[in-house]
Amino acid sequence: MKKQEGKSKDSKIYFIIKLLAITVHFPSLFLQSLYAESIQDRFPPPNGFKRVDYQNNSFATYLQNFPLKPKGSSVSLYNGKLKTNQVHVAVLDFPLLKDDLIQCADAIIKLRAEYLYSQKKYEQIHFKISNGMNVEFSRFIKGERVQVNGNKTHWKKGKFKQGTGRDVFEEYLRFIYIYAGTISLKSELKKKTIGDLKPGNIWIEAGSPGHAVLVVDKLTGKDGQTLFLLAQSYMPSQEMHILKSQSIDSPWFKIPQSDFFQTPEWEFPTKEIYEFTD
Known part of the structure; x- marks a missing residue:
């Protein structure tokens, strides 16, 4: 019994240390992290793939650790109504x-x-x-x-x-x-090459209307394959959500091989991928 209690105590200490570490890097996520799964918690890599790790204070890591609403959540609009086209697998937890x-x-x-x-x-x-x-x-x-x-x-x-x-x-x-x-x-964004894709990159087609989707996680396979997750909001104002893909590994997307990249609600020119400059 004493050994079991010791293990339990050690586990609690480890959890607290991990939580404090998250809080130091991402204080805005502190309350959510007590209750919510993050993007990387919810979506483990498929067989043969592993998640790419980034520096603790990077935008990429911030996105990978962003909290999600409970499983099964619908996407709501700004007025409380539900989005007509529910094309998501998860909803990000920000108001x-x-x-x-x-x-x-x-x-x-x-x-x-x-x-x-x-x-x-x-x-x-x-x-x-x-x-x-x-x-x-x-x-x-x-x-x-x-x-x-x-x-x-x-x-x-x-x-x-x-x-x-x-x-x-x-x-x-x-x-x-x-x-x-x-x-x-x-x-204000900088053009990227798709071979250097990472969380924080943006497919964007400017216009009225235009559209933009955000890469929020990335995996690599042993043979050099890349999979990634995409998040979007849309019109009218609505909760940001992780998109489904047509891949067998959905919601993970594969690097597009053609001139155009189809997402559930928008088709982008494949080359139109960008990142923030600082």
Whole structure:
């Protein structure tokens, strides 16, 4: 009995240490990690494949460890209704606004911003809006805001809330959601080669409408094969979700071999894959 109790105690200590490690790297995931499976927990590699590991503080690892809603969850729209076309196998656990604002590009922006915010890399949180203006969170922190007049924008000082608190951060993100989209997001991304694919890469077709999907996990096989998971939001604003694939290893996707890459709700030119620049 004493040995069993010792093992139980050791297991609890190990769990606490692991949880604290996750919290240090990803504090925004602390509460969810107590209850939710992560992407890599939910989707183990098929036989013959292994997960690619990345640095603990990387965007790739942040995505691999992002918490999911319980198995069987449906994708909900911003207004509480269910998405008509349920093309997913899992739903990411982050909240929507009660407005039709967080669509495909916005959801990717949110994940990128949340990652940088969790790392306190406030200076790296910046996104372009539709007129090409680069909007830095660091200026919101200092109490500045963007004044919009038609297609013209400029920074304005006033008695605005300052600091790095969630209220200022959420105000900043809401502004970005309103004025950014696939066109502005693509303009600030760097082109990738598909052979160097990793979590955090984005297939994006800019337009009105356009669409974007995000690579959130990657596996490699012993013969050099690559499998990956894709997540998307869509129109109207809806919870971000892991997509099904047509592969026998679904939801894992294979590297596309043709000029076009078919996902459940959009066909992308295979070469249109990008990544954030910093």
